[in-house]
Amino acid sequence: xxxxxxxxxxxxxxxxxxxxxxxxxxxxxxxxxxxxxxxxxxxxxxxxxxxxxxxxxxxxxxxxxxxxxxxxxxxxxxxxxxxxxxxxxxxxxxxxxxxxxxxxxxxxxxxxxxxxxxxxxxxxxxxxxxxxxxxxxxxxxxxxxxxxxxxxxxxxxxxxxxxxxxxxxxxxxxxxxxxxxxxxxxxxxxxxxxxxxxxxxxxxxxxxxxxxxxxxxxxxxxxxxxxxxxxxxxxxxxxxxxxxxxxxxxxxxxxxxxxxxxxxxxxxxxxxxxxxxxxxxxxxxxxxxxxxxxxxxxxxxxxxxxxxxxxxxxxxxxxxxxxxxxxxxxxxxxxxxxxxxxxxxxxxxxxxxxxxxxxxxxxxxxxxxxxxxxxxxxxxxxxxxxxxxxxxxxxxxxxxxxxxxxxxxxxxxxxxxxxxxxxxxxxxxxxxxxxxxxxxxxxxxxxxxxxxxxxxxxxxxxxxxxxxxxxxxxxxxxxxxxxxxxxxxxxxxxxxxxxxxxxxxxxxxxxxxxxxxxxxxxxxxxxxxxxxxxxxxxxxxxxxxxxxxxxxxxxxxxxxxxxxxxxxxxxxxxxxxxxxxxxxxxxxxxxxxxxxxxxxxxxxxxxxxxxxxxxxxxxxxxxxxxxxxxxxxxxxxxxxxxxxxxxxxxxxxxxxxxxxxxxxxxxxxxxxxxxxxxxxxxxxxxxxxxxxxxxxxxxxxxxxxxxxxxxxxxxxxxxxxxxxxxxxxxxxxxxxxxxxxxxxxxxxxxxxxxxxxxx
Numbered sequence: 001x002x003x004x005x006x007x008x009x010x011x012x013x014x015x016x017x018x019x020x021x022x023x024x025x026x027x028x029x030x031x032x033x034x035x036x037x038x039x040x041x042x043x044x045x046x047x048x049x050x051x052x053x054x055x056x057x058x059x060x061x062x063x064x065x066x067x068x069x070x071x072x073x074x075x076x077x078x079x080x081x082x083x084x085x086x087x088x089x090x091x092x093x094x095x096x097x098x099x100x101x102x103x104x105x106x107x108x109x110x111x112x113x114x115x116x117x118x119x120x121x122x123x124x125x126x127x128x129x130x131x132x133x134x135x136x137x138x139x140x141x142x143x144x145x146x147x148x149x150x151x152x153x154x155x156x157x158x159x160x161x162x163x164x165x166x167x168x169x170x171x172x173x174x175x176x177x178x179x180x181x182x183x184x185x186x187x188x189x190x191x192x193x194x195x196x197x198x199x200x201x202x203x204x205x206x207x208x209x210x211x212x213x214x215x216x217x218x219x220x221x222x223x224x225x226x227x228x229x230x231x232x233x234x235x236x237x238x239x240x241x242x243x244x245x246x247x248x249x250x251x252x253x254x255x256x257x258x259x260x261x262x263x264x265x266x267x268x269x270x271x272x273x274x275x276x277x278x279x280x281x282x283x284x285x286x287x288x289x290x291x292x293x294x295x296x297x298x299x300x301x302x303x304x305x306x307x308x309x310x311x312x313x314x315x316x317x318x319x320x321x322x323x324x325x326x327x328x329x330x331x332x333x334x335x336x337x338x339x340x341x342x343x344x345x346x347x348x349x350x351x352x353x354x355x356x357x358x359x360x361x362x363x364x365x366x367x368x369x370x371x372x373x374x375x376x377x378x379x380x381x382x383x384x385x386x387x388x389x390x391x392x393x394x395x396x397x398x399x400x401x402x403x404x405x406x407x408x409x410x411x412x413x414x415x416x417x418x419x420x421x422x423x424x425x426x427x428x429x430x431x432x433x434x435x436x437x438x439x440x441x442x443x444x445x446x447x448x449x450x451x452x453x454x455x456x457x458x459x460x461x462x463x464x465x466x467x468x469x470x471x472x473x474x475x476x477x478x479x480x481x482x483x484x485x486x487x488x489x490x491x492x493x494x495x496x497x498x499x500x501x502x503x504x505x506x507x508x509x510x511x512x513x514x515x516x517x518x519x520x521x522x523x524x525x526x527x528x529x530x531x532x533x534x535x536x537x538x539x540x541x542x543x544x545x546x547x548x549x550x551x552x553x554x555x556x557x558x559x560x561x562x563x564x565x566x567x568x569x570x571x572x573x574x575x576x577x578x579x580x581x582x583x584x585x586x587x588x589x590x591x592x593x594x595x596x597x598x599x600x601x602x603x604x605x606x607x608x609x610x611x612x613x614x615x616x617x618x619x620x621x622x623x624x625x626x627x628x629x630x631x632x633x634x635x636x637x638x639x640x641x642x643x644x645x646x647x648x649x650x651x652x653x654x655x656x657x658x659x660x661x662x663x664x665x666x667x668x669x670x671x672x673x674x675x676x677x678x679x680x681x682x683x684x685x686x687x688x689x690x691x692x693x694x695x696x697x698x699x700x701x702x703x704x705x706x707x708x709x710x711x712x713x714x715x716x717x718x719x720x721x722x723x724x725x726x727x728x729x730x731x732x733x734x735x736x737x738x739x740x741x742x743x744x745x746x747x748x749x750x751x752x753x754x755x756x757x758x759x
Contacts, residue, residue, distance in 0.1 A: 026061050026064055026065070026097045027061075029057075030054075030057070030058075030061065031054075031303055033299060033300065033301050033302070033303065034054055034057065034058050034061075034301060036299050037058050037062065037266075037268075037299040037301070038058060038061050038062045038065050039065070040266075040297050040299065041062075041065070041066060041069075041071055041238075041264070042264060043263060043264065043295060043296070043297065044259070044263055044264075044265050044266075044289075044293035044295065044296040044297070045265070045266040045267070045296065045297045045298075045299065046244075046266075046267050046269075046286070046289045046290070046296055046297070046298045046299070047059075047266065047267070047268040047269075047299050047301060048269070048270060048271070048298060048299070048300045048301065048326055048328055049268055049269065049270055049301040050270055050272070050300075050301055050302055050304060050328055050330045050619075051270065051272075051273065051304065051306070051307075051315070051330065051615075051616070051619035051620075052304040052305055052306030052307060052330075052579070052619060053301035053302065053303060053304055053305065053330070054301065054305060055242075055268055055270075055301065056086075056089070056090070056093070056242075058268065058301065059079075059090065059240060059242055059266075059268050060090050060093040060094050060097065061097065062240065062266060063077065063079060063090070063094050063240055064094045064097040064098050066238055067094070067098060067102070068097075068098055071237075071238065072237045072238050073104070074102045074103065074104055074105030075104035075105055075106070075235075076235060076236065076237040076238065077105055077106065077107075077236065077237070077238045077239075077240070078106045078107075078113065078236040078238070078239045078240070078258070079105075079106065079107040079108075079239075079240040079241075079242075080107075080108065080109065080110050080113055080239075080240075080241055080242065080255075081107075081108070081109055081242045081243070082109060082110070082242065082243050082246060083109065084108070084109060084112070086242060086243075087107055087108050087109060087112075090107060090242075091107055106236070110215060110247075110251050110254070111211055111214050111215070114214040114215045114217075114218045114254070115133065115214050117218055117221075117232070118131075118209070118214055118217050118218060118221075119131070121221050121225070121228055122217075124220070124221050124224070124225055124228070125204075125217045125220050125221060126204045127204065127207055127209065127217075128207050130207070131207045131208055131209055132206070132207065132208045132209075133208070133209055133210070133211065133214070134203075134208050134209070134210045136163075138208075139163055139210050140159050140160060140163060141159075142199065142202055142203070142206075143159035143160075143162050143163050143166075143195075143199060144159040145202070146162075146195055146198045146199045146202060147159060147162065147188075147195065149198065150188075150191065150194075150195065150198070152188055152191075154437070155436070155437055155516075156188075156519070157187065157188040158516075158519060158520055158521075160520055160521075160522050161187065161519065161520050161521035161522060162187065162188075162192065162195055162199075162521075163522075164521045164522045164523060165185050165187060165192050165196075165521060166192075166195075166196050166199060166212070167212050167280075168280065169183070169196065170210075170212030170213065170215075170216045170250065171212065171248040171249060171250055171279075171280035172248070172249045172250065172280070173215075173216065173219050173249050173250040173253050175200075175216065175220065176193060176196045176197035176200055177197075179192075179193035179196065185521075187521070212250075215250040215251060215254055216250060218254055219250065219253055219254060219257075222254075222257045222258075223257075229257060229258075230261070232258055232261075233257075233258060233260060233261025233262070234261055236258055236261065236262070237261075237262045237264060238262070238264045238265075238266075239255065239258060239259055239264065239265040239266070240265075240266050240267075240268070241255060241265070241266070241267040241268065241269075242268055242269075243268070243269055244267035244268060244269035244285065244286050244289075245269040245270055245271050245273060245274035245281070245283060245285070245286045246269070246274065246276050246281045247281065247282065247285050247286075248279075248280035248281055248282055249280070249282055249285075252282065252285045255267075256292060259293070263293065265293065267286070267289060269286050271283060271286045271287055271324075271325050271326050272319050272322070272325060272328075272612055272615055273576060273612060273615070273616050274286065274609070274612060275572075275573060275576065275609060275612050275613045275616055276573070277602070277605075277606075277609055278523055279523065283324070283609075286326075287324060287325075287326060298326070300328045301328075302328050302329055302330055302331055303330075303331060303332065303333075304330045304331065304332045304619075305332070306579055306619070306622055307330075307332065307334075307619060307621060307622055307623075308332065308334055308335075308336065308337025308338070308622070308623060309331070309332055309334065309335045309336065309337065310336075310337050310338065310339045310340060310655045310656075311337070311340060311618060311619070311621050311622075311623075311625055311655075312330040312331060312332055312619070313652060313654070313655040314340045314618055314625070314651050314652060314655040314656060315330065315615050315618040315619050316329050316330050317650065317651060317652040317655070318611065318614060318615055318618070318647060318650050318651055319611060319612065319615040321611060321650050322608045322611055322612065323608070324605075324608055330619075337623060337624075338623060338624050338625075339655055339656055339657040340618070340625045340626075340627065340651065340655055340656045340657070341624070341625065341626045341627070341656070341657050341659070342627050342628075342629075342648060342651070342656055342657070342658045342659075343626060343627070343628045343629075343658075343659050343660065344628070344629055344630070344631065344644070344658070344659070344660030344661065345628060345629070345630045345631070345660075345661055346630065346631055346632060346661055346738070346750065347630050347631070347632045347633065347634065348384055348630055348633055348634055349384070350630065350661065351586050351587075351628050351630050352384045352385055352388040353388070354628065355374065355385065355388075355584055355586065355628070356388055356389065356392050356394060358584070358626060359372060359394055359567055359584075360392075360394065362582060367581065367582065368565055368581075369394075369395065369396075369565045369566050369567040370565050370566065370567075370568070371580055371581040371582065372567045372568065372580055372581065372582040372583075372584070373567070373568040373569070373570065373575065373578070373580040373582070373583050373584070373620065374567065374568070374569045374570075374583075374584045374585075374586065375570060375571070375572045375575050375583060375584070375585050375617045375620065376569070376570075376571055376572065376585075376586065376587060377571070377572055377587055377592055377593040377595055377613070378527065378530055378571070378587075378592065378595065379401050379404075379407075379527055379530075379531065379571060380404075380527075380530045380531050380533065380534035381586065381587055381592075382398060382401065382403075382404055382569055383404040383534050383535075383537075383538060385569060385586075386398075386403060386404055386555070386569075387538075387555070389567075390555060394567060395564065395565065395566040395567070396566050396567045396568075396569055397566045397567075397568055397569070398569050398570065399568050399569065399570040399574060400570050400571065400574035401569075401570065401571060401574065404531070404534070405552055405555055407528075407531055408528075409517065409528040409531055409532055410531060410532075410535055411431070412431065412432065412435055412513065413504065413507070413508065413513070413532060413535055414428075414549070414552060415427075415428040415429075415431040415432045416428075416432050416490075416507050416508075416511065416513075417503075417504065417507070417545060417548070417549065418549060419432060419460065419487055420487060420490050420491050420494055420503075420507070420545065421494075421545050421546060421549060423458060423460045423461070423487075423491075424458035424460070424461075425458075426452075426458055426459045426460075429458075429459045429460050429463075430445075430459060432483075432511075433445070433448075433459075433480070433483065434479075435513070436511070436512045436513055436515075436516040438475070438476075438478075438479025438480065438482070438483060439474070439475025439476050439478070439479045440475075440476045440479050440480055441476065444472060444476040444480070447466060447471055447472065448462055448463055448466055448480075449462075451465055451466050451471075460484070460487070463480055463483075463484055464484060466480065467480050467481040467484065483511075486510055486511060489510075490503065490506065490507055490510075493506060494545055499539075499540075500539040500540070500542055500544075500545060500548060501536045501537075501539045501540055503545070504535065504536055504539055505536060508532060514529070514532065517529050517532075526597055537634060540634075568580070572585075572613045572614075572616060572617045573613070575616065575617060575620050576616050578620055579620055579621075579622060580620055580621060580622065581621070581622050581623050581624065582621065582623060582624040582625075582626070583617065583618070583620050583621035583624070583625050583626070584626045584628070585617050585618075585625070585626070585627045585628070586627075586628045586629075587628070587629070587630075588627050588628065588629040588644065588645040588647060588648055589629050589630065589633060589642040589643060589644060589645055590642070590643040590644070590645055590646065591642075591643075592633070592642075592645075593610065593613075593614070593645050593647070594606075594607055594610035594611070594645065594646070594647070595610060598610055610647075611647060611650075614647050627648070629642065629644045629645060629648065630642055631750065632752060639752065641751075641752075661750075715731055715734055715739060715753055715756075715758075716731065716734060717731055717732065717733065717734060718730060718731060719731045719758060720758070720759040721739075721741065721756040721757065721758055721759055722756065722757055722758075722759045723741070723743065723749075723751060723756045726741075726743040726745070726746040726749055726751070727743055727744060727745050727746065728743065728744050728759055729741040729742055729743035729744060729746075729749075730742050732748070737752055737753040738750060738751075738752065738753070739751055739752070739753050739756065741756070
C-alpha cells in the first residue's frame with residue numbers, strides 16, 4: 001500500500017476524473033453567500049457561519065468542488081474536525097456529492113491527523129513509530145509515579161490536578177523548557193514545571209505519548225526540522241477547518257505553520273459560538289484570522305434555516321452586546337412564530353412546577369418530548385427537575401451528564417450516610433474506606449476481608465477488631481482507626497436528631513472528602529463541589545436519614561432507560577450543534593447565569609463567553625423558547641434573593657413576552673449591574689462564594705445571609721416595615737413568610753419576611 005505522505009505517489013491533478021465545467025447539482029440548494037464561500041477557492045477564506053446557516057453543507061460542498069474541478073487530488077487536501085462523528089459525516093457527504101469513492105485523503109480530527117504525522121517522524125522527538133498513546137487512566141498512573149519519585153504527598157499534590165496543569169500547558173503549545181516563572185503554577189511548592197519535565201522523560205522511556213503530545217510533538221518537529229515542514233506545506237494544497245472558533249493555541253499554531261505553503265486555508269466557524277475557553281479554546285484565533293492571513297476573504301452566512309424571526313431577533317440583539325466579535329445578524333424567511341417567553345417565578349419549586357406544566361400542556365397538544373430540551377447552566381440544576389419529573393411522571397433523559405444521584409461525589413457521600421445508618425452495609429463501607437485516601441492499600445483490605453470472613457462479621461465490625469490487633473501497622477492502621485472513630489462520632493450526632501444537612505456537612509468536612517475536591521485543579525472539581533452543595537439542599541426536604549435513603553432507592557429504581565419519547569435535559573455547553581422545536585432555559589439569575597465563578601476567574605472576557613452561551617442556547621430552538629428566573633433561590637440550604645440575569649435586559653422588547661408572578665418594576669439604578677458590583681454586593685446578592693462550600697479551605701461569605709425567619713404572626717396586614725433594598729413600605733398581604741408590600745418608592749413587591757423588619 002502506498003504511503004499517502006510520500007510525494008512520489010501523489011497523483012497529478014491531470015490524472016483526476018474530468019469534472020463538469022458547468023455548475024454541478026450540488027450548487028442547487030445553496031444560497032448566494034454559500035455559493036460565494038464554496039467558489040472562493042484560492043487564498044485564505046474565513047466563513048463566518050451563524051447558527052443554523054448551513055455550515056456543514058458549505059464545508060462539504062467546498063471540498064467536493066475542489067476535487068470535482070481538479071484543483072487538487074484528495075491526498076493533497078487536509079480537512080480537520082473536532083470529532084470522529086463529524087469526520088465520518090463529512091466523508092459520507094462528499095462521497096455522495098461526487099458519486100464516487102475517494103482514497104488517500106486526509107480527513108479526521110486534529111489528533112488523528114497529528115498522530116499519523118508523528119508516527120512517520122517519531123524519532124525526531126525521541127520516540128519510535130510504534131509508540132503507545134496513553135488513555136486518561138494510564139496517564140494518571142504515570143503521574144502518580146512521577147509525584148512519588150520526588151517524595152511528594154499525593155494527597156497534597158493530586159495526580160489529577162497535575163495532569164490538568166500539564167494538559168493546559170500542552171494546549172498552549174508549551175514544552176517543559178518553555179515554562180517561564182510567570183507561567184509556573186502554585187502546585188507542589190512551584191515544582192509543577194519540574195514534574196512536567198519528569199513526566200515527559202518517563203513518557204519517552206516508555207515509548208508513549210498522551211493526547212496533548214500528539215500536537216505538541218508535531219509543533220516540535222515543524223519548528224526544528226524545516227525540511228519536514230516543507231514536505232507537508234507542499235503536500236497540503238488546500239486546508240479546510242471545521243469549528244475554527246473552538247481551536248486551542250496548539251491547534252492554531254499547527255494550522256498556521258501548515259498553511260504557510262499554499263495559503264489556501266478555509267476556516268469555517270462562528271465567533272459568537274465560542275464557548276469552550278474552560279477547555280483551552282481561544283476565541284482570538286478566529287477574531288485575528290484576517291491579521292494572521294493578510295488579504296483573507298471573509299464570507300458571512302447570516303440566513304438561518306432553523307429558527308423563527310422572534311428567536312433570531314432576540315439572539316442577535318443579545319449577542320450584539322459583546323464587544324469582541326466580528327459581527328453578523330441572523331435573519332430568516334420564516335417570519336412570525338412565538339415570541340421568546342420570559343417567566344418570572346417566586347422560587348425554584350415554582351419554576352420546576354411551571355416547567356412540568358408547560359411540558360405536559362405541549363405534550364397534550366401533540367408535541368413530542370423528544371423535540372423538547374431543558375438547557376441548564378450548571379449540572380446541579382438537574383436535581384430538582386429530575387425529582388419533579390419522576391413525581392409527576394414526565395419521562396426524561398440526561399444528555400451528556402449523569403443523573404444527579406449517580407454522580408461519583410454524590411454516591412460517595414451517600415455511602416458515608418449509609419454506613420452511619422447501617423453499620424452492616426459492607427458495600428458502602430468498602431466504597432468510603434479509602435475515599436479520600438487514608439493509606440489503606442490492597443493488602444490491608446485483604447486482611448480486613450479475611451477477619452470479616454473468619455468472624456462472620458460485617459466489615460466495619462471486623463475493622464474494629466483489626467485496629468485493636470497487631471495485624472495492621474503504619475498509615476493503614478492510623479487511617480482505619482481514624483475512620484472508625486469518625487463514624488462513631490457521626491452516628492452519635494445523627495442520634496441527637498440533628499438536622500440532616502448539618503450531619504452531611506460535618507461528614508464532608510471531617511472526612512476530608514470536601515477538602516480533596518477543593519485542592520483538585522481538574523476542570524470538573526468546582527462542579528463536583530456545587531453538586532455536593534445541592535445534595536445538602538436536597539437533605540432539607542427529609543426529616544430522617546432513613547427517609548432520605550429510602551427516597552434515593554426509589555429514585556435510582558426509576559433511572560433505567562433512555563429509550564422512547566423523553567424530554568432532553570442537558571447543559572448549555574452540551575447543547576451546541578443540536579436543535580429542538582422547543583427549548584426551556586431555567587435559572588437566568590445573576591450568579592447562576594452568568595455564572596459567578598466564571599466572572600470571578602475571567603472578568604469581562606468570561607462575561608462575553610457567558611453571553612455567547614446564552615446565544616447558543618436560544619438558537620437551539622426552532623419554534624419556541626421559554627426562559628425562566630426566580631425571585632428567591634434556595635441554593636444549598638440558604639434562601640437568597642435572586643437578581644434577574646443581566647442578559648434578560650439585553651433582549652429586545654419586540655421579540656419577547658414577559659409573564660411573572662413577581663413584581664419586576666425595578667429602577668434602572670437597582671438593576672444596572674456592572675462587573676465591579678460583585679466587589680460590593682447588595683443585600684442578598686450572591687458572589688464568588690455563593691455556595692455553602694468553596695474551593696478555599698475557609699471561605700468568607702460575600703453575600704448577606706437572611707436573618708432567621710420571624711415567628712408566625714409577627715407581621716400582619718397594614719404593618720409598616722423596612723426593607724434594606726426597597727426602603728419603607730406597608731404590608732398588603734401575608735402568606736406565611738411571603739409578604740406583598742407596597743413600598744413608598746419601589747411600588748408593590750413580593751418579599752420574604754426574613755428580609756424585612758418592623759419600621
